[in-house]
Amino acid sequence: MTQLSYLDGNMLDGPLRELFAVDLSAATGRCDSCGMTGPMACLHVYSHAPGLVARCPACTAVMLRLVRSPDRAWLDLRGATFLQVPMPLDQPHPRPL
Numbered sequence: 001m002t003q004l005s006y007l008d009g010n011m012l013d014g015p016l017r018e019l020f021a022v023d024l025s026a027a028t029g030r031c032d033s034c035g036m037t038g039p040m041a042c043l044h045v046y047s048h049a050p051g052l053v054a055r056c057p058a059c060t061a062v063m064l065r066l067v068r069s070p071d072r073a074w075l076d077l078r079g080a081t082f083l084q085v086p087m088p089l090d091q092p093h094p095r096p097l
Helices: 009-017
Strands: 028-031 037-039 044-046 052-055 062-069 072-076 080-084
Touching: 009 044, 009 052, 009 062, 028 062
Parallel strands: none
Antiparallel strands: 028 037, 028 080, 044 052, 052 062, 062 072
């Protein structure tokens, strides 16, 4: 089997910024497979397919899949148990309803 090269998780910043209003490269996620917790920027991102596949750097399990078409995006985070997103302090905190 040929070993595919990967990019680091920082390359997800642009594609995910199109979906979210915050920078997710600084977000913390935990791998559902091995429990490793770390910044999204540390993921190994493979872009050799129609979409992006981000794998855990510790166990290589898939943590994130992102596929885009001209009018929609599919984001699959099944391989992550959580995604903790740092929020800017200068933004107003929404009040409960």
